Amino acid sequence: MPPTNKGKDLPYDCTDRESIYHYAVDLRGSTLREKTDADEISDIRKNKGSFGSAVETYYFMLDLNNESEADFKEAGLELKTTPLKRNKNGSLSAKERLVIGMIDYMTVVGETFETSHLMEKAEAILLISYLWTPDTDPLDYPVELVEIVSMPSLPEGDLAQIKADWETVVNKIRDGRAHELSGSDTFYLEACTKSSTSKTRRKQPYSNIPAKPRAWALKASFMTAMSNRLIENMQSIERGADEKSLTLVELVRKRFAPYFGLTEQELGERFGYLESGQSDRRTWPKNLCACATRRILGVSDEAKIEEFEKAGIKPKTMRIKRNGTPKESISFPYFDYFELAATPYEESDFSSYMEQRYLFVIYREDATDDGVYRLSDVVFWQMPDDDLDEAKRCYEEMRSRVANGYAENSVKSSENRCCHVRPHDTKTSKPIPTPQGVPMKRKCFWLNAQYLKTEIARIASCE
Template sequence: MDKNGLPYNPTKIESIVEYAGNLVGHTLREKTSAPELQSPKRRRGSFGNALEEYYFRYSPNSESAPDFPDAGLELKSTPVKHNKSGELVAKERLVLMQINYMTVVHETFETSHLLKKAKKILLISYVWEKDADPLDYKVEMAELWGLPEEDMPQFKIDWETVVSKVRAGHAEDISGSDTLYLEACTKAANSAVRTPQPYSNIEAKPRAWALKASYMTAAENKLREKRQAIARTEDENGLGLLALVRKRFKPYFGMTQEEPCRRFSIGMSGKNLPKDSCALVTKSILGVAKDAEIDEFAKAGIQPKTIRLKKNGRPKEAISFPPFDYFKLEKTPFEDSDFLGYLQQMWLLVIYREGCDGIYKLSDVTFWQMPERDIPEAQRCYEQMQTNVRRGHAEISVKATENRCCHVRPHARNARDTRPQPHGAPVVKKCFWLNASYMQKEIDGALGTDSHN
């Protein structure tokens, strides 16, 4: 027992971490005297508050100083959940600290409050279960952790991307899709709240620095999964991820899709290339084993995808997502939908352009994620199709002319490839698609932005 009556020494990191380890495999109900929750509305954040107050025995606060100031250690708790495959993944982003627009403009990344806050973190993850009392969430991990040194180049780019908008007087234009690992997430009691920014009279949404859920999944599963980082040469150490990927892909620009596959012996025994040929070529070009995950991609939630652009720059094919279940679509709000998850996916677009000879050749690569400003338009498409299903008209799709970003149409082998619906006869399988015209503008914009990086 510490002289302050604590069951650990708050000045020693080793003592704090060792004490935290006693929670692994247990719940707060088993290890503390935390009282029952007074209201279900208090459940969000209640695990973290109870962890601080009843296990570590200090009062929860929003101070900028570390939670264990004498040890220079920050405490962060984060939920994980089982996905459809039974694997543990991060349920949500990990919020690190509020962004102060008025002061962050005077910082550099190296001197930032963020870097000080995230230098040493006691990371405690617990398994979230729907409808379970937070006191009954089982603690899955308690580890000393900090932002990895190998990820600092990308963290710096992400930080500077956000701060540059504040310095330009455009904090209101910040979007989660601007960045890869670190994001400036909205942080307010409701969506109407606004706060001043230093170089504009337009008030902006309050935001906080956070690590994306995909990054947290990769960080927490580092020891559980086979993952391989991209080996960098000395002159590549300061490059951001996109610059590194483009540098590695550049020697292959001008090749047809089949040529890298032949070079790396990918799927050349059959007539058609395998569906995962883009991912396999990407791994081969980046020097990652074909049976391993790319560590940097896992952290940013990036998936490679081949895009063919016609001579006029318009995608040859619209981008499709997996067919949806009509029963699930009827009942699931957009905020909880698989469709929103697909839209929040970060893509490595491997771009092949059509030449004057009609042959498509590798021309560029870029990262893309649907900007936050377009999510409401996609939501409108989702809810329009949802209404069709609820009214017993699942056969009616949302046309590309009805929505700027996306539409619905069949995604089936033939007219007999159907799925049941709640209010009528089975209907041909359908899915959401991103409009080719929309993607043309987005790709043009992404490549234009990349050229200035």
């Protein structure tokens, strides 16, 4: 029997898109056999939706239904799975179109593109693409891509063509010619046939001739281009003719130098994330500084930075108060209590976080204006080898407490020079299971603010 979410604590927050996404990302590079208890999936050739149903029931523990509302209703997120195939030249292509939702001939004629049911269904799609291979058990299909895709946020040219395609289909229905619809009518978006038998027909509003049931779908060719763009979506930091010989550190500092001294608000206004004079922080995007970093480096919001990917660098915004102490400690993703108890430091995600190189984008508090932070520096940092042992001690101590039934007893910053453990958000953090059966709030590891203060000072003294 497939699992159910009734009366069960889910390993993600079903009301939070980010939580759902981060849980879904754990599927990337893995198979359902590796990540779930599923022991069989019906033949995908006879039931194209069988893989998607298995992902819903076994991985996300959702109750299957045929309702038109989003799979993650409270988060307004639609789950879609789609197969990729490996071509002879090694490239990937979409095996089939991506079906978004049925077309209601009777109501679509009264819609506009912007307010259409299509746009509602495609406002936020959690897209999970898996690699289909002939003669392979579907449980062993590896997941290649996990992304949240939003049709309204597609490139301007793509959205314009999709709107034109939508209008082509709808105008044909308005002309009483739904029975004449064809995939060849359009370029990116099509009205594909969708019924269990070829004899099924539906009424249309402006003709007595019944028409085949059809659904909105993004064509396989479009899905191929989009999937490859998402999988290989990397951009390089552009270099001028006189910058070819610069090291990465020199190049990054050169890009940031013209913006040193600007406030967060000024950067937000300059790059179009804030309106002029929009000073209320509560109205700012939560990732304002991260977006500004990408714009300064000349890459788009969603792209991976090729140089950073090659070097294993992760950008982090750091706000530093007048006394030199970071305004916040740096947090890492929530841990699972069962996984923590069972995983030694060397095999943990935490160890990889500690060994990663970071780009600290530093904002310092204004000398006279309280709460105003100005971009002041960028530094590359990696935890010194001598401190890795201290980080390991924090991890192993917390692991021991969880395994022995003391999960509520977090490692405090006073107990470890580098790291500590606490919930990320004490108000909204929901309890999750622990090995001892007592649910506890979700927690994560943090780098201590005082430790970061000494590290920033150390780096500054070495420059």
